[in-house]
Amino acid sequence: MALLRVDNMTHYFGGLRAVHKYNLILEPGHIVGLIGPNGAGKTTIFNLISGIHTPTEGNIELGGSNLIGHHPHEIAAMGLGRTFQNLLLWRHMTVLDHVKMACYSQLEYGIWGAFFGSRHCHKEEKRITAKAMHLLETFDVARFSTQLAVSLPYGAQRRVEMARAMATNPKVLFLDEPTAGMTPDELNRMIAIIRKIHEEFNVAIFLIEHRLKFVMELCERIQTLVFGEVIAEGTPGEIKNNPQVIEAYLGKEDIH
């Protein structure tokens, strides 16, 4: 059974059709890529699935339960972790607090425990601190744990964001342009990190990317989105040689 299943999802922003009859089947442990030119609606698809917008039509299921109408935080707690294209880090919070914050839905103490500093609350805080430190080590940012996340170098910020997404215990991880603004060196490092996450945490990954090298190397299946519609779907080899994809990316051959 598919882990994440999107059926015939359509979305309008006012009169603008942003996404048209979009389908996705993500099996456990797979890596699927979504490519397409700027403004094709890739991030909109992410936002629709993660609950930031509600699709006009269509159905979304994660592990058998319907996601339509749920708040983003509920969807996240159900097992959909994500990162953002423009790094939405919290300005005044330390790296450690970032990752601890993502454990919010796993906290077992209530509001009264927090008010009165109950023993249970302290125990839980210790537990998620240990968990967060472990994740920070996995992503090689543990040495920054007490610093403000926004003060780190760019590559490290990306890794903090990734650690934060992993702290929500996701079954599916959405990565929105994980290599945006990275040098080729950092890009190779990012590929290694994503491979590592994939193996170590056994998550399915759905990613948006512009750099074909990155997508071709990582993904088992690729969808190409143009003006809100999937024009091609297949293995990296198929996509690379698909004339429609080449047209969308490079323009028509017979230029006058």
Added chain:
Amino acid sequence: MNIENSTSQQDKKTIRARLKTFLAPVPLIGWLLGIFGAVLVEYFLGDLISYYFGLPKIPVLFGFLTVLKKPLLMPGTIGYLALVYGVPILVIAKTLQKPANRIADFLDRGPVTVAAFVHLGLLYGALHFWADLSDYRLLVLKLTMIAIMLTLSINIINGYMGEFSCSHPGFMALGAYTASAITLLLFTDDKQFGIALLPAALGPYLFPLALIAGGIAAALGALVIAIPSFRTRGDYLAIISLAFLFIVKSVIENLEFVGGPRGMSSQPHYSTLPVVFIVMVLCIWIINNFVRSTMGKALNAVRDNELAAEAMTVNTRKTKIITFMFGAFWAGVAGGLFAHVLRYVNPGSFGIQRLAEILAMVYFGGLNSVTGSIVGAVSINVLGEALRPLEIYKWIIIPLLLIVVMLVRPTGLISFTEFKPKELMKPRHNREEGA
């Protein structure tokens, strides 16, 4: 001590550094003992010392009032302050440094509650004897403690969650009126509610319940702002909260059974110094627990980026409701205490003037910081009282000071820090001693 020294004055810096190394090994309990000693000196010898310095009486508020009224008494006042406060504090703190460190060490090994009780007990003792010398001091002290609660509670909303709420006097009014109505109805014979329903002797014991009822009333009122906050933020929410303040004020003005514009008076004298002190300590403790927990840090996540907070499983709506209700609750409790300190409430005391005062305290002290709130509330409140002889100029000096602080430190004196009582009470051993 936080103010950066100007770089040009080299020798001054070394003096400061030397002073710092001289005083650094004194633990908090040492300072508290020093303050306690100084207060005792004033309590027993104050009259005598002030007589020898040519002062008409003991300077009530660190000599500000005396000096501002009669500038010629300045040398005498300074001498008095040095002899009564400066010397005993320094001498006791420094001579008792070693035993104080040993006590701190002992307390550090035990549970933190015991250590907190010892420290707070000393602090309370000092404040008690200090305030015992004049009723004016007592009043200022109580109002300052209430101001600390107000500043902390607005810091939850304006600082930790970053919404600009203007309705704090409204919450305070709800608390003040609810608590007053309960105590007047139950425990006193007064013109508004008739004879007492319960024996007056029960009053002081049930007073906490009246305060909590006031807090709950304020928290329910806060829903009026919390629910719109799901959809609006920033300036628009600020306008809504301002509207709430005016609604509360005019509703109270037009409700005849709580006295309308005349207000209510002759509340029983329940807000004694120990009561106010205990409630304030509880308030600081609970708020500090909350903002240091991950659940409390969710407020920061909502402030810094709501979208990211949602994506990281934070229930932002619940967080907003909790924040507004929690902040309003403590404002309501503070309002209840306030009404029983002045033993009089009227709608006029919960207007824009009060709002300006609360906002000044929180922004002066520092956003997102418990320490900052305490510092802000104490300094603005004490300054407001101390500069009273200047009359109208007071309202020029304090705002100017606020502007200067905002220029030098845009987020307030002490902002974005965590208040860690355990660290604060730790022994301060010298390096070689600690080894």
